[in-house]
Amino acid sequence: MPISPEQIRAARALLLLEQNDLAQRAEVSVITIRRLEAALGASRITPANLEAVRQVLENAGAEFISDGVRRRRVAPPDTHTLYQDLRAISLRSGARLRKQE
Template identity: 55%
Template sequence: MRLAISQARKVNVISGSQIRAARALLGLTQNDLVERSGVSFATIQRMETIGTGRSSVANLDAVQKALEKAGVQFIPENGGGAGVRMTKPGGDDA
């Protein structure tokens, strides 16, 4: 089971900077993200301030899904740097 968690983290890791940027693009406050994700305010603050490295896979997944549902797409590190962008209305931006 340890390997599966490790692999899941590699695929789904988003950074605190990406979370902050996604909220800014969407005009959401940390409290808005708490309501949408079900993750505590303190955890959202910690993710954005010191990073997501110590966050649980479940909390990272909940935050990422909430922000993606609201309309952003997370761009993985690909040589040009990780990022966030708005999704195309009515379509998949993959």
């Protein structure tokens, strides 16, 4: 599904991303972002650059739908995995503290 300049602007606003932040993450210029968000500028952008911007926005949580954009729903964290990760962090921290004594 092709995305429109309005959807790009809306996704950036939804994710609280400035143009320069989006450009840096997508490894494109700010001019490219401005062109993508302009009504007629998107036709002057390579498909690879458009795809890079789209990927950054989607990875940040945007979901493009037929008539707009919305924040992608995130599955709740697995509590057992979360507990294991936090326990591992606390054990490493305790070991470091013991070494400093």
